[in-house]
Amino acid sequence: MKELAIGIDIGGTNTQFGFVDREGNIVSTGKVSTQTHEDIKLYFKDLYEGISSLQERLGDKYSVVGVGVGAPNGNFYKGTVEHAPNLRWKGIIHFVDEFKQFWDVPTVLTNDANAAAIGEMMYGGARKMKDFIEITLGTGLGSGFVVNGQLVYGNDGFAGELGHTVVNPYGRICGCGRRGCLETYASATGIKRTVYKFLADITEPSELRGVSFDNLSAKMITEAAERGDRVALEAFEYTGRVLGQKLADAVAITSPEAIFLFGGLALSGDYIFEPTKRNMEENMLNIFKDKVKLLPSELQNDNAAVLGASALVWKELDKVSKTKIKL
Numbered sequence: 001m002k003e004l005a006i007g008i009d010i011g012g013t014n015t016q017f018g019f020v021d022r023e024g025n026i027v028s029t030g031k032v033s034t035q036t037h038e039d040i041k042l043y044f045k046d047l048y049e050g051i052s053s054l055q056e057r058l059g060d061k062y063s064v065v066g067v068g069v070g071a072p073n074g075n076f077y078k079g080t081v082e083h084a085p086n087l088r089w090k091g092i093i094h095f096v097d098e099f100k101q102f103w104d105v106p107t108v109l110t111n112d113a114n115a116a117a118i119g120e121m122m123y124g125g126a127r128k129m130k131d132f133i134e135i136t137l138g139t140g141l142g143s144g145f146v147v148n149g150q151l152v153y154g155n156d157g158f159a160g161e162l163g164h165t166v167v168n169p170y171g172r173i174c175g176c177g178r179r180g181c182l183e184t185y186a187s188a189t190g191i192k193r194t195v196y197k198f199l200a201d202i203t204e205p206s207e208l209r210g211v212s213f214d215n216l217s218a219k220m221i222t223e224a225a226e227r228g229d230r231v232a233l234e235a236f237e238y239t240g241r242v243l244g245q246k247l248a249d250a251v252a253i254t255s256p257e258a259i260f261l262f263g264g265l266a267l268s269g270d271y272i273f274e275p276t277k278r279n280m281e282e283n284m285l286n287i288f289k290d291k292v293k294l295l296p297s298e299l300q301n302d303n304a305a306v307l308g309a310s311a312l313v314w315k316e317l318d319k320v321s322k323t324k325i326k327l
Helices: 040-061 093-100 114-122 188-201 218-226 228-252 263-269 270-282 304-326
Strands: 002-010 016-019 024-032 063-070 080-082 105-111 132-137 143-145 258-262 292-294
Touching: 002 040, 002 114, 002 270, 016 040, 016 105, 024 188, 024 304, 040 093, 040 132, 063 114, 063 304, 093 105, 093 228, 093 263, 093 304, 105 114, 105 304, 114 132, 114 258, 114 304, 132 263, 143 228, 188 218, 188 228, 188 263, 218 228, 218 263, 218 304, 228 258, 228 270, 258 263, 258 270, 263 270, 270 292
Parallel strands: 002 063, 063 105, 132 258, 258 292
Antiparallel strands: 002 016, 016 024, 132 143
């Protein structure tokens, strides 16, 4: 009987899930709505039924060894989702405890960026690395720090929040309630805010002028840049400058072999990578210059978040196995 892990990625709109084997092959996937569930009990019921339905279709050829969950503001130590700004359920959600009432299998939870980092380490470009940083450039900016082969969780489970280090204490208002956080500048939402600022500052024509903020996307900005739109090009340059400066600071703390960019904005290719790398090197402490690779994640696909979440299970099983061997 083949062993599978279940990977669950909780997003603000939908929750994706899938059955994944140890080699990273996704056997089956599904999703349920996150946003439409005000009652978390009903959400868990729908999630359990969705997963159970998939398992029934898979038949008895497979066995489930555990569940990995990637969630915004996920706490690895407590199995909780705490004060996530883009979820309808406020406060502290005891996710693992609630989920086990429906399905009592080994379950591990962390934040979505940490899950992406573990996925990168097991299935992506960091397979042979012990020291790297994973940066997720989505609606916000998430980060996972891996040092000596171990994800850094810190004392309380929330270590590595690079997106909430301050670029400008008098800058843009952040969803966390403070001003000037990195993610308000370097993220899919951040570059949209930058475009709108430059549309006010730059008078020449731009194809982005007629697009509402809600309809604007990082993909549209990339396509405009490809056609030589000055506002789009300037927005990428500015975003890369801010991100590169902060990555140089991060390098000084953990001295990684590489930094991986993951998520929608990372798909912009050289438009984001070139200015980020240039500014990172310009602001780097001399002892780190030209040592750190800036690379695209190798997990860039529609099910990357599910893959990363499932990797949590195999990572924890490997830790248990090594402990038994030592004993």
